[in-house]
Amino acid sequence: MVSAAEKRDYSILGPEQEKAVTQGLVSAVWYQCPVPRKRLKELTKRRNLPAFRDTVLWLALLGASGYVAWLSWGTWWSILAFAVYGTLYAVPAGSKWHEFGHGTPFRTAWLNEAMAQFCAFLSLSPASTYRWTHVRHHTDTIIVGSDPEIVAPRPPHWGRLLARYLHPTVTVRGLLSYAAGRMSEELKALIPAAAQKKLFWEARITIAIYLSLIAICFYLGTIAPLMFIGLPAFYGVWLNYPLGWTQHLGLYEDTLDHRLCTRTFKTNAIIRFLYTNMNYHVEHHMFPMVPYYNLPALHEEIKEDCPEPAPSFRAAVRETIDALRKQRHDPNYVVPRVRSFAERVGRAVMIDSIGLKQQVDGGRPTTAV
Amino acid sequence: MDSNRWIEAGNAEEMDLEDVARFDYDGRTFAVYRTAKNEYYASDGYCTHERTHLADGLVMGNLIECPKHNGRFDVTTGEAKRAPACVKLKTYSVKVAMGKLFIKID
Ligand code: FES
Numbered sequence: 001m002v003s004a005a006e007k008r009d010y011s012i013l014g015p016e017q018e019k020a021v022t023q024g025l026v027s028a029v030w031y032q033c034p035v036p037r038k039r040l041k042e043l044t045k046r047r048n049l050p051a052f053r054d055t056v057l058w059l060a061l062l063g064a065s066g067y068v069a070w071l072s073w074g075t076w077w078s079i080l081a082f083a084v085y086g087t088l089y090a091v092p093a094g095s096k097w098h099e100f101g102h103g104t105p106f107r108t109a110w111l112n113e114a115m116a117q118f119c120a121f122l123s124l125s126p127a128s129t130y131r132w133t134h135v136r137h138h139t140d141t142i143i144v145g146s147d148p149e150i151v152a153p154r155p156p157h158w159g160r161l162l163a164r165y166l167h168p169t170v171t172v173r174g175l176l177s178y179a180a181g182r183m184s185e186e187l188k189a190l191i192p193a194a195a196q197k198k199l200f201w202e203a204r205i206t207i208a209i210y211l212s213l214i215a216i217c218f219y220l221g222t223i224a225p226l227m228f229i230g231l232p233a234f235y236g237v238w239l240n241y242p243l244g245w246t247q248h249l250g251l252y253e254d255t256l257d258h259r260l261c262t263r264t265f266k267t268n269a270i271i272r273f274l275y276t277n278m279n280y281h282v283e284h285h286m287f288p289m290v291p292y293y294n295l296p297a298l299h300e301e302i303k304e305d306c307p308e309p310a311p312s313f314r315a316a317v318r319e320t321i322d323a324l325r326k327q328r329h330d331p332n333y334v335v336p337r338v339r340s341f342a343e344r345v346g347r348a349v350m351i352d353s354i355g356l357k358q359q360v361d362g363g364r365p366t367t368a369v
Numbered sequence: 370m371d372s373n374r375w376i377e378a379g380n381a382e383e384m385d386l387e388d389v390a391r392f393d394y395d396g397r398t399f400a401v402y403r404t405a406k407n408e409y410y411a412s413d414g415y416c417t418h419e420r421t422h423l424a425d426g427l428v429m430g431n432l433i434e435c436p437k438h439n440g441r442f443d444v445t446t447g448e449a450k451r452a453p454a455c456v457k458l459k460t461y462s463v464k465v466a467m468g469k470l471f472i473k474i475d
Contacts, residue, residue, distance in 0.1 A: 045427075288436070
């Protein structure tokens, strides 16, 4: 049974925000695994070569699979061809938007910005929205009432979680309202006034380019151009969501330790490439200055001081979904792998007492739902 | 308060090229930079975006990157160069004398 007292308001403008501040969870100092300064400096070094290599490889794969998709146009083979093309489009566009948005892959700053804008465009979004929500996500990772990027509340709601597959539709609606100079109160709270103007212009430019593309489709009498640019953000995102779920779901909330609220998993070279090494998510959150191509080395540096990573992507998804199922009835459920690590480092008791305090402070009547 | 005080901030050669170090003095904290061109600069220690010390950041050319959200500042002027850093960083004059670093604190 889940009580109403355990249901929390995940809005960053709601009552949980003040509670998080009171508890010292907002803009706080986070745990960092010890890494010798000299080594950390080596790992944070930016190099154009790996970023350039991976970008060219991605674009080449996109070009090759796009060519095959084009050749298959009008045949049943096109379903398979576009499934491959769409995946090669949507997963890296999302993960590279994130990486280049941090400004860390290229040493040359404008290349990072250009790539972030390009990937956001492919994802049907202005780059600035995520940039600013993500800043807060890094300040207050999975702090309820402060992190706008918490994917699912506790207890989770399957319908709402799966409805995220309609996210591109929401994104398009967002684009239209940004272009009209409007945004939600949450975004207003996150984006400084000067940057809001930039966001509006990004939305207008994105819409203008897509309208041109739609006009080309009408002129040519085929939807093909949009099948290559734009629509993959709908039909190619099937893998983006499970990847996103593994980042933080099923782990602790309201802790100042990325080892307890973030998941690293081991995986094969293909997923690492598509996902731009974001499977090393604890490492990324703990040291956001380290470019993606150095995250495997950073993992080796700190792994003794972290929970065992999930052994594979499949295992990470399975443990996440299992935890979500259990959290439907027990919102405090945390995957055993991380709970036992937290107990070993002596933090579970502390976090549980924070959760308990919130329930007591919530002061609302307990009603079974 | 005594203005134009030159405060000793350590040995110049102890810093690596393209590096940053923390210097605390009189309840205040500063970041001291040595660029690849062997020039020294100093600024307030904390980022103007949030309270993160820049001494844990990365020096690239004339820029310091904040370790928290990758905001950047030009260490020669304090100008914010990359969001989310938007507000200028206060900088201080630095001189090297007899191998020692001195910061002019107002
Ligand atoms: S704290 Fe420095 S950029 Fe955010």
